[in-house]
Amino acid sequence: PTNTMPPKSEVEATQREGRLICAINALQNQEIPSIKEASRLYHVNYDTLRCRLNGRPSRANTLPNSRNLDNDDEKTLTDWILDLAARGYPPRKWIVQDTANLL
Template sequence: MPPTRNKNAKSSIEIEGRIELAISTLKKQEISSIAEAARLFNVPYTTLYHRANGRPARISLRANSTKLTETEEDQLVQWILDLAKQGIPPRPASVENMANHLSCHTRSYLSSPPCWPELGVKSD
């Protein structure tokens, strides 16, 4: 049976705090094992194990489903701000076109991207 995920934000923050405390006590060698720390701080063993071994918290990572990199997002925001300075309202279609343009010219695709005619790739 898969683990149940807690949707309560306050509870997640509390768990995160307990994980950080457990990691700090492990680093100070006040507690000898990860299993003991997990029991004492009431946190999941596997989560504590991975976090103690360098895996960052999921909340601090970018979502897997993002279409643009952080750099591309920054470029898109700057382009929108430049349009606004010129008094040109950024229309949703033009923002989408620019986002597609940025993503097409900075990475390769396994499937056909929105700019497939420009890249000479046949659409499926």
């Protein structure tokens, strides 16, 4: 039997994100007077809530700092790798790195 339940940490992260959104909405609709009160009522971190109110996106919605290729370049590189592999020539790591550096 295959387990179709997401990992507990994923469920918790989704619930936490939902509570953050509810807290932000309550503050923006002036249903709650302060960030401190909203963080307590919705069980979310005060600093996270404050940063989100100031426009910082969630980590899930940001690109990592180590990312060197944009989406188009990444797709081009992926298509090239798949094409080579389909023809029986899977590229070695150094070839992929060199090609990525050219993009």
